Amino acid sequence: MLRAFFMPEIQEDNIMKLEKLVGDRFKERPSDCQIDSHAIMVRGGYIKYMANGIFSSYAPTKRITKKIEQIIREEMDKIDGQEVQFPVVMPASLWQESGRYESIGSELLRFTDRNRMPMVLGMTHEEAAVHLVREYGKSYTKYPFMIYQIQTKFRDEARPRGGLIRVREFTMKDAYSFHTSQEDLEQYYDKCHKAYENIFRRAGVPEVISVKSDSGMMGGSISHEFMLLTPVGEDTIASCHECGFNANMEAADSIIENTRDEVSAPMELVHTPNIHTIEEICDFLHTPKEKSCKAVVYQRNADDSYVVVFTRGDIDVNETKLRNFLGCEIHPAVITEECGLNAGYIGPVGLPENMTVLFDTSLQNTNNLSCGANKEEYHYTGLDIDRDCANVEYHDFAKILDGGICPNCHKHSISISRGIEVGNIFQLGTKYTKTMGMTYLDSNGEEKTPIMGCYGIGVGRLAASVCEAHHDDYGPIWPMPIAPWQVHICAVRSDDADVKACADKLYDTLQNAGAEVIYDDRQVSAGVMFSDADLLGVPLRVVVSPRNLKDNCCEISARDKSFSYKVPVEETADKVQELIKELMAKFND
Template sequence: MRVSELLAPTLREAPTEAEVISHILMLRAGMLRKVASGVYTYLPLGYRVLKKVIQIVREEMDNKGGQELMLPIIQPAELWLESGRWNVYGDELFRMKDRHGRDFALGPTHEEIITDLVRGEVRSYKQLPQLLYQIQNKYRDERRPRFGLMRGREFVMKDLYSFDKDEAGLDESYRKMYEAYTRIFARCGLQFRSVEADPGAIGGSSTHEFMVMADSGEAAIVYCDSCNYAANVEKAEAVPEQLSGDGEMLSLDEVSTPGAKTIEDVSAFLKIAGHNLIKTIVYQTEEETVIALVRGDREINEIKLQNMLGSLQLFMADERTVKELTGAAPGFAGPVGMKGARIIADREIPLMRNAVTGANKTDAHLVNVNPGRDFTPDVVADIRLVRAGEHCPRCEGVLAEARGIEVGQVFKLGTKYSKALGAKFLDENGKEQLMVMGCYGIGVSRTVAAAIEQNHDGDGIIWPMPIAPFQAVVIPVSSKDEGQMGLADSLYNALREQGVETVIDDRNERPGVKFKDADLVGYPLRIVVGSKTVEEGTVEIRHRRSGNVQVVKLEGAAQLIKKIVADEIAESLK
């Protein structure tokens, strides 16, 4: 490709609409343009990268026996009503009507469609397992699209669905996908980690998320420094810690704590450590009001709490509700004498001795509160947030924290959809059984953004070789110098003959402009043809990531470059 003919409008300045680096750089490099909030056009360079990732995903899916098909974007409401999700999915579902007033949705995911297909076509255990996937645009009317390709309303996703005859089959399909994902992200040249994740509302037993490590990631994860435990903090298991000892229980007493509403206030006022307090928070679900207790220096993990309660909604109670329940202003709630709400206590609460809690009376707290003696929780469960520095739940190690971008998730669905939609088969005994399903997604466009978040510098993008839009750019220093242009052209042709994906920057621009653009777009290799090429027969190969420059003979340069490209692609698989 000739840069003079390429539609890659680079920008010197970053458009104000972009905030995160991947978004800014894709706009500046002329790869992406916004059409509406969360909706983008991929320009040729951006689309080439997307296609590279798609191809890697496709190869690995096929390697594991995945069969690619293409499902419709437009889906009839009937299927969604049948699965029960038409009413549950909410505003995030893009809905539309046809001219007859029939309801449709733009697919945010394809469990309904695929299950509908399989229930009609698969009848026998002999036809199982089936691993079916597509790479397709998805639509979610996000409340708040943001960060460019990281959270769009239209995005490219690979989704594979597995159909097995039993749990053992599902385990096997799950394992295959887990392996495939590991290879995919490695092949993309990314640093990533798989973590245990929260199954969320979809229900199901096991799920892992694949996280590309980046400080700009939206997800927080913890991982062990000495074993391979890693989990999304939403899910990470907390190990209870006993600090206050099992000393003698002192007698319960009420103290005046005027204006001390927060843990910090009370802690400072009574001159006691935060871990001797019991934090009491009033929550409401669609069905009930509960109070949740964690140690004063801990935080509640609302996702764990919600899963434990099995509720669809969970939010902190408003001031009025708190007053009605406790008879006190917010900040003075406590479990002692609590009526009218279930008490959900974190597993650390029963380990506490002589703790401090709100007195359910404005401006007063109770001291020497002892769980079991002064109150009894209705439920004791792990409902707190895990932080770095805590003990690993699996070994003696210590947990560290990091941030990641979720680019993939593998998920055991079980029979949720096969049951709802009636996807059954006859087993060896002629008995009807529900198919056991799994679903496995990769945010393909998000992976592109994640790659940039992880691979860039002050000058622009640094594409990993396997997903670079082009592997090399040939830059003649002076495009008016016929000698240079001639040599550059022949090198360009030689590279293409070698199968190296190459562009030649033949624009009539000053060298500085070409260098800046090459850095911005992020071609892994830059080959400069200058006066020395004409005079001495040498060209300069510059490695974008390291900045290293090697000067080599023009003769044989194409073969050498081909080898560098091949070596780097091979490296990503190690």
């Protein structure tokens, strides 16, 4: 037993040897991996599938995420965060206090324990945060403060995808701040925003951008997402190259400018047999989509009541905006014979009265439009909504257009791109503290409700996103601050005594100097050795080979192929340490 207890150095040494590294690496791309980072992390021995959206992590991934977590801790501590730990399992009663037990759908995993008590698996921890501090925060003198954790969470995601990009079980840093005024929250929110910029820069992805976002189920009025722009991203981002405006499409205001025709023609009923879509009616009438009025129909989840949204023919409905306006969940409508709607021929004139009718701002200042006539095989032309529809109010329900008007600088400069959300911050206000009865006494002895902010980063998702942003055809290119190891020594022809002796000595020297080294002294071909090195993606590679030793040199190269040096054997260790410092400094400026 004593011998086992005193073996940590030997165990650590074994982990640093590639032949002892648990996990296999493969040449072939797995057929079920749709995006590059997922394929690389499976091929490279980083993760293993266990169930839909649930993965085990091998040592390289664990080393990467530990470094990300340390960066996060350092930046949270700098802004006076205190690390705590919440339970993964919580009683349903806690979520009933906030009202989310009923309002959140099947993403929240509910179950009953052996005592028949309703429980939940935490997908987020706002309720737990309030529960932890509501007795502590009884006096204004306790404020402000911030608590954070790095914890496993479970969200029963309907469509997991992309390896660690979108999973059901995940590790996340979530932080919660408490304040006595909106001004104080806003000041802290800005500090946290800067801390997030530092985190992403230090993690090797300074290209992450902050975008205005929709608060969704989290609640609150102001929120931002941090996006890594990539074509495989799930989120759609609207950006302005003129003023730097960035917003998630769900939260981006859509501004449409219309010019009315000088004369409004009278409405005319036109026979349009076998024509059901905007494209078909515009082709039939030889008019552009901009001269049509489109109907999109939804139903409320709660009672299946119908909601008809009218937009300009070339404009799509932003369902998030519509949900926020209605204050409820919706789904695409199932149109039946009994509902009073005529599929393919729905228009704003003559609609049944037993449904909600909404008009998008894209229809403001328009006339001479085509639209459905609410009659089988008929459309109207000459629609002027302000003339032909009574008491119309316009609201923004639209997706912003590529090339559209920027909500900030009002130029036609919006471009649409894709991104992966790697972090988010919210100004929650009193959504949770009020419903859960958290109060404090202010300096006048009056009872007040504290204001909250919350701040999240998905650790595994960030690791996978870095891989997605920084890889080539052969494997990942890990940034030095989060790489699983800093140096990869390849002893080519380790059966050669000189090669083995030189590589062993370099390995020992670098380890004693504090460098993180993975050492490959397997008796395999150079091709296999270099292929595995590419899949591990370590920033610096040192090749010790008979050919190099003939010149009394070792070859030091960058995984990103930015440099390659032949360095005298006796200077190699010093040069490696110098390069480690240089590559670390790139992300700490």
